[in-house]
Amino acid sequence: MANAKFVDGVIPEEFQPNDIEHVSHPEVYRFVKDVPFDSSSFQPYIVDHPNFSKKFATLTDPRSAYGVSLFISIDAAKMAYLASTSLRKNTVGLARGHTDINRGISTKANPSGHVDYFLYDYINNSPADDFEFVIKNEDL
Amino acid sequence: MDLPQVGRLTYKEPLLEIEYPIVFVCSASNDSYYLFYECESTDDYERWIVCPLSDVDSFMLRTNQMSLRKYFRLYEAKSMTVIHNFDSDSYEIMRQMTISEEDLPDERLFIGHSGADDDFAHALYEDKRYAGKPCLTFRLNPYSNTNGINLKDNINILNGAAQYIEAMGGKRQDYITVNSYGSVVISIMPAKKEDEAKAELHHALFGGFQNLLSSKNLDEMLEASQNNPIAVNKMKKAIECLNDIGNGAEVYTKEANGQVKTSLVNPNDVKTIYKEFKECAISQPTEKEVSGTLVGYNVKRKNFTFVAAEGGDIFEGKLDESFAEDKQYPVPSKVVAKLVLFERKTGKSSKVFYRLKSVKVIE
Numbered sequence: 001m002a003n004a005k006f007v008d009g010v011i012p013e014e015f016q017p018n019d020i021e022h023v024s025h026p027e028v029y030r031f032v033k034d035v036p037f038d039s040s041s042f043q044p045y046i047v048d049h050p051n052f053s054k055k056f057a058t059l060t061d062p063r064s065a066y067g068v069s070l071f072i073s074i075d076a077a078k079m080a081y082l083a084s085t086s087l088r089k090n091t092v093g094l095a096r097g098h099t100d101i102n103r104g105i106s107t108k109a110n111p112s113g114h115v116d117y118f119l120y121d122y123i124n125n126s127p128a129d130d131f132e133f134v135i136k137n138e139d140l
Numbered sequence: 141m142d143l144p145q146v147g148r149l150t151y152k153e154p155l156l157e158i159e160y161p162i163v164f165v166c167s168a169s170n171d172s173y174y175l176f177y178e179c180e181s182t183d184d185y186e187r188w189i190v191c192p193l194s195d196v197d198s199f200m201l202r203t204n205q206m207s208l209r210k211y212f213r214l215y216e217a218k219s220m221t222v223i224h225n226f227d228s229d230s231y232e233i234m235r236q237m238t239i240s241e242e243d244l245p246d247e248r249l250f251i252g253h254s255g256a257d258d259d260f261a262h263a264l265y266e267d268k269r270y271a272g273k274p275c276l277t278f279r280l281n282p283y284s285n286t287n288g289i290n291l292k293d294n295i296n297i298l299n300g301a302a303q304y305i306e307a308m309g310g311k312r313q314d315y316i317t318v319n320s321y322g323s324v325v326i327s328i329m330p331a332k333k334e335d336e337a338k339a340e341l342h343h344a345l346f347g348g349f350q351n352l353l354s355s356k357n358l359d360e361m362l363e364a365s366q367n368n369p370i371a372v373n374k375m376k377k378a379i380e381c382l383n384d385i386g387n388g389a390e391v392y393t394k395e396a397n398g399q400v401k402t403s404l405v406n407p408n409d410v411k412t413i414y415k416e417f418k419e420c421a422i423s424q425p426t427e428k429e430v431s432g433t434l435v436g437y438n439v440k441r442k443n444f445t446f447v448a449a450e451g452g453d454i455f456e457g458k459l460d461e462s463f464a465e466d467k468q469y470p471v472p473s474k475v476v477a478k479l480v481l482f483e484r485k486t487g488k489s490s491k492v493f494y495r496l497k498s499v500k501v502i503e
Contacts, residue, residue: 045159049183069159080158082246083208086181087158112251114157 007121015063017118022105025115026098028070029077031091035133039126042068067116070106076113078140088137097131143222144233149174155251163208163251165193173198177208179243188222189243191215204252208245426481434475434499439465444496446477455479457494475499
């Protein structure tokens, strides 16, 4: 069943999370593309990667591609940074902030400290204002 | 996904995610596992380094005892590169003897996390091979690398025990169980006599291993168990099993004050114990009073030397626990000594051991 809070076209109906999945995170970290950063650093992966559905058709639950990736600690973010060539190429550092159920639904952190933040409207209700830049990638 | 030469793989779980799983595990139809690491991703294709993943290595990675890079270097001769072309939705596989430097993750990348040990224990718990009846005997701590037993040893113990049990015609699920707290417990006794086995073997471990571990002295251990030949026998069986496995174990015991203690029996101790146990048996102890001369004793070392008046036999041995340590006796002095004797048969011969329970000075 569709979650009415999501604007049309943001997340396919079958992947929309329900409010009861929300877990508030008072401190989370997000890799951003620029300093200063704007809402473009808080776009779901699928927006810039239209081939995503093919990428994960056979492997994983594709829902995570519609969320914005957050990390619950700098250490968790650092591990991701060391693992991902994409992060090293496309981001400049980490911003710290919090999740807000008025902007979207954030999931429980997985064991590696990763949180999916499913935004209702990543263009007009971006969480960018809830974050501040804290550390450059090279200082991680 | 269907991979040429490998077969159908099913996605199991992510180990590291950034937008999507970068490091993840897939299973094959034969219950083997593969670790995938995405080393390149473009709009047209994605490329993974893939290696077979054993339980042991899974453990090492999840508990941060091995970096991802080290793991790939260890197994690079078994590795392959898998390319997923998006347009054709096809997979290409390239076998390789080495992995190029630029495809490997940073040396500082560890994919474990706090609580990984619990996760692993839960995974074992849910593994139907180990879903058995609860019984308490050996407690392996598979994620502790303290006391000289590391993860690999523990996994080997588990696997070795399973093989041993199956070689003896048993079913591993009747003997091995994993509780939700992560303790792997292996019973050497048949599960159908579970309660009896639990009591007897626990008694054996309590009375035997604990003494051994505190004293590192086989004689003391045997003496401690002398009043319970059943316990000794059970312990013997337990030691035989460990010896067969070729490994040590951590032993779970409960102390008199109720505190739980996990102690170590290392592989060398097991071999020594096994050898001695194989050759010996203990008689029931007897007690007698002998007149003679107490020529020396040491309350710290708990040993004594006594010469019998009749025949001049020399008795050497340990002070009994009941021996009054705070009482001073002049040496040499004429005494009537209360001695506990027990005999240990060693192959064709036998050896008598003595304990000095008390002395009464007569001059």
